[in-house]
Amino acid sequence: MTTNVRTREGGPVKHRSASRRSHGEAPFRIVSTAAGILLLAIMAAIAVFLISEALPALRANEADFFTERTWNPNSERVFGIAALAFGTVFSSALALVIATPIAIGVALFISHYAPRRLAAPLGYLIDLLAAVPSVVYGLWGVAFLVPLLRTPSQWLNEHLGWFPLFAGEGIIGGKTMLAGAIVLAIMILPIIAAISREVFLQAPKMNEEAALALGATRWEMIKMAVLPFGRPGVISAAMLGLGRAMGETIAVALIFPATFDITFEILTPHANSIAANIANGFGEANDIGRGALIASGLVLFVITLLVNMGARMIINRRKEYARAGA
Amino acid sequence: MSKQIQVSGLDAYYGSHKAIEDVSMTIEPRSITAFIGPSGCGKSTFLRTLNRMHEVIPGARVEGKVLLDGEDLYAPTVEPVSVRRMIGMVFQRPNPFPTMSIYENVAAGLRLNGRVSKSEMDGIVEESLKGANLWNEVKDRLNKPGAGLSGGQQQRLCIARAIAVRPQVLLMDEPCSALDPISTLAIEDLMAKLKDQYTIVIVTHNMQQAARVSDRTAFFNLAEQGKPGKVVEMDETSRMFTNPSQKATEDYITGRFG
Amino acid sequence: MTTIQHISTSRRIKDRVVQGLVYLAFAAAVVPLVSVLWLVISNGLARFDLEFLTHSMNGIGARDAHGGAYHAIIGTLQQVLLAGVISVPIGLFTAIYLVEYGNNGRLSRAISFFVDVMTGIPSVVAGLFVFAFWILFLGFEYSGWAGALALSILMMPTVVRSAEEMLRLVPNDLREASYALGVAKWRTIVKVVLPTAFTGIVTGIMLAVARVAGETAPLLMTVFFTNSINHDPFSGPQMGLPLFVFDQAARPNDTAVDRAWTGALTLILIVMLLNLVARLIAWWRSPARGR
Known part of the structure; x- marks a missing residue:
């Protein structure tokens, strides 16, 4: 992303008007600083209020929040995050496995394969994928993708059923983990592709030329001079994509059938996630139910925060590395 | 190992801009040929047409013939990749692969061409580093990154990388312009040693360097600003620097312009 | 051979x-x-007809074909506008702090890092936060304003990042020329830096608006559902267009699903229009146009 190429030149200039006091100076500085601090405060407030509003429900819970699979906070006061957290991580991991190779291919296409003239407009086309609202993907998933996947799902189950992901009895196809993961993959693809594209374009031209001068083919040149250079960037892009997938709500809320079990079967209608459960359960939740949903939101917040912070740290380290190498 | 290059009627373009026009020359094996001339006169461009690196730049193309021991490098059946495999190149700024160790940098070109056993690879890496006068300085830290070396060492590493694939010709594009005088001297010694085995072509801005190391020299110049570059004169280096046949050459060599 | x-x-x-x-x-x-x-x-x-754009769902039976998304379109426009009103000043001043006053100190690095992290907050969590804080803790009712609060949390980091980038593109020579004339720093920022970066910042804001205009999840727990028109974003449930699509798509009859598709079309048109306007602004003042 362009934010990664911030330069030092644009840095602040030392204020040297000590002798020229101006009436507006202090208030302006204070307002600017306050805005920045407000941002930090919002982040802190999110954690604080999610915790404080979740606590009553967690106290009323008669099951262990972290190991319980079912979610019945409204009637029985029994609820746990286990199945939902599993579904969140599993669906996002699947989406990542689907999206990352395609995103790397797209990024390479834009940076090293497409004709110069077409590269920018084609890149914009991929960015458009990110502009489609989540709820539209959900609608598309339910109306188009779910029916489309039915026959291939049955084929996979019949012929490759020994493979745990494709196993399962009873209904095959429909609103499955696979359908949700594919929709998630489409949604996170543009962000992974955009960041990867930027780091691939930053790969030093002189190293690419060195590889070509050694008699490398285009692919060998990319393997020698582009991919190793871009690896940290691609990894953090994938992590950002993972964070995005885990927090994605409405599309999967429409697709996932809201079951509460832990299974690796991606072709049977068993799938759910924390975010989908919040969207589907909020409307009919009572006080305890809402507290329980807030508690699950807190878990989601913490997981995505960790993933995002990890990704940002990799990016920041790479920035220093790139600067030192320049 | 070493081959002759014959160029006839070569034009090179960037898009619609013609960078060099009608260059013809013969580059002899087991010798050093230097290209001199003012900036922007197309000598680097010409060098890059000799291993088909010119066309890497989008929109760039070449017309004319380049023969390597009689075989046309620009024949339709010839792939640029195999040309570059035979004609190695050293660039203006040292460009070792930053993510690779010293050993991997030298081995990089070899790994492209199929399997080489570990012991054979060790041998070639050692031989190439020795050939580049770098072995003694790095033999204890072959697994350290190549980017940790000094500029001069990095450039010799790049030479080792280029000769590890046993090319027929070695092209050097101002290989010393980013280096200090001591490193420059080390590279010049190295060139003198390498010319027993390779056809060496060097582009340089440094007249003394051309006089010191090369056997033959070609002087490139623009007819006028905006016109394509041409070869003004090419001759034995000793004669070129003492008794040039063209007025422009003499003016350039004596420092009257450029 | x-x-x-x-x-x-x-x-x-x-x-x-x-x-x-x-x-x-x-x-x-x-x-x-x-x-x-x-x-x-x-x-x-x-x-996609006049009725859809001018009528609400008030009084439309479960299986009826008619009805429209007027109430949702109005809601979305108001919510997004309010979200911009909240997040643009905060985001812009934060960017000014980071570029002009932060000096890359500890506070500025902390803010910078958390702005990045904030970009990754799931939209549903932003909704839950506003629900927990505004509705449960402070005791206000569901409203378009609450939805705007949630959307503004999602907008802020985008605004900060794009504004920061634009401010850093302003050459230091301009600032120094202004200081040399004896102009105070804050006036330099207001009179020289911001106008120079203006179009870039506006483009960034439009893109941020386009991004949140399609958000559904944070609306679920803040604006609630309604089938009728509510012109006042500060009181009572108000619909949003993404929410309308979600609501209609989840209903089991074809007439509702038809409305969901038309809602989706309207939503995409709005989002694409915002994107287009952003690109046009960027193009209008870009050096490539040779002004």
């Missing part, structure tokens, strides 16, 4: 296969885009 050897077949094949895969990857990314747009347009046009 030929001197120039051809490269081995396996290397050539590998190169070609990778090239094929790269082209395939691009095609694989474009196919869903085309498919989504095609379905939205072809299914959405059926109900």
Whole structure:
């Protein structure tokens, strides 16, 4: 992303008007600083209020929040995050496995394969994928993708059923983990592709030329001079994509059938996630139910925060590395 | 190992801009040929047409013939990749692969061409580093990154990388312009040693360097600003620097312009 | 004997296969885009009429065909506008702090880091936070304003980042020229830096608005559902267009699903229009246009 190429030149200039006091100076500085601090405060407030509003429900819970699979906070006061957290991580991991190779291919296409003239407009086309609202993907998933996947799902189950992901009895196809993961993959693809594209374009031209001068083919040149250079960037892009997938709500809320079990079967209608459960359960939740949903939101917040912070740290380290190498 | 290059009627373009026009020359094996001339006169461009690196730049193309021991490098059946495999190149700024160790940098070109056993690879890496006068300085830290070396060492590493694939010709594009005088001297010694085995072509801005190391020299110049570059004169280096046949050459060599 | 050897077949094949895969990857990314747009347009046009744009769902029975999204469109426009009103000043001043006053100190690095982290907050969490804080803790009712609060949390980091980037592009010479004239720093920022970066900042804001205009999840727990028109974002439940699509899509009859598609079409048109305006602003003042 362009934010990664911030330069030092644009840095602040030392204020040297000590002798020229101006009436507006202090208030302006204070307002600017306050805005920045407000941002930090919002982040802190999110954690604080999610915790404080979740606590009553967690106290009323008669099951262990972290190991319980079912979610019945409204009637029985029994609820746990286990199945939902599993579904969140599993669906996002699947989406990542689907999206990352395609995103790397797209990024390479834009940076090293497409004709110069077409590269920018084609890149914009991929960015458009990110502009489609989540709820539209959900609608598309339910109306188009779910029916489309039915026959291939049955084929996979019949012929490759020994493979745990494709196993399962009873209904095959429909609103499955696979359908949700594919929709998630489409949604996170543009962000992974955009960041990867930027780091691939930053790969030093002189190293690419060195590889070509050694008699490398285009692919060998990319393997020698582009991919190793871009690896940290691609990894953090994938992590950002993972964070995005885990927090994605409405599309999967429409697709996932809201079951509460832990299974690796991606072709049977068993799938759910924390975010989908919040969207589907909020409307009919009572006080305890809402507290329980807030508690699950807190878990989601913490997981995505960790993933995002990890990704940002990799990016920041790479920035220093790139600067030192320049 | 070493081959002759014959160029006839070569034009090179960037898009619609013609960078060099009608260059013809013969580059002899087991010798050093230097290209001199003012900036922007197309000598680097010409060098890059000799291993088909010119066309890497989008929109760039070449017309004319380049023969390597009689075989046309620009024949339709010839792939640029195999040309570059035979004609190695050293660039203006040292460009070792930053993510690779010293050993991997030298081995990089070899790994492209199929399997080489570990012991054979060790041998070639050692031989190439020795050939580049770098072995003694790095033999204890072959697994350290190549980017940790000094500029001069990095450039010799790049030479080792280029000769590890046993090319027929070695092209050097101002290989010393980013280096200090001591490193420059080390590279010049190295060139003198390498010319027993390779056809060496060097582009340089440094007249003394051309006089010191090369056997033959070609002087490139623009007819006028905006016109394509041409070869003004090419001759034995000793004669070129003492008794040039063209007025422009003499003016350039004596420092009257450029 | 030929001197120039051809490269081995396996290397050539590998190169070609990778090239094929790269082209395939691009095609694989474009196919869903085309498919989504095609379905939205072809299914959405059926109900894309004046009634849809001017009527609410008030009094429309579960199986009735009529009704529209006027209440949702109004809601979305108001909510997004309010979200901009909240987040633009905060985001802009934060960017000014980071570029002009932060001096890359500890506070500025902390803010910078958390702005990045904030970009990754799931939208549903932003909704839950506003629900927990505004509605449960402070005791206000569901409203368009609460939805705008949630959207503004999602907008802020985008605004900060784009504004920061634009401010850093302003050459230091301009600032120094202004200081040399004896102009105070804050006036330099207001009179010289901000006007120079203005179009870039506006473009960034428009893109941020376009991004949140399609958000559904944070609306669920803040604006609630309603079938009727509510022109006042500060009191009572107010619909949003993404929420309308979600609500209609989840209903089991075809008439509702038709409305969902038309809602999706309207939503995409609004989002694309915002994107287009942003690009036009960027283009209008870009150096490429040779002003």
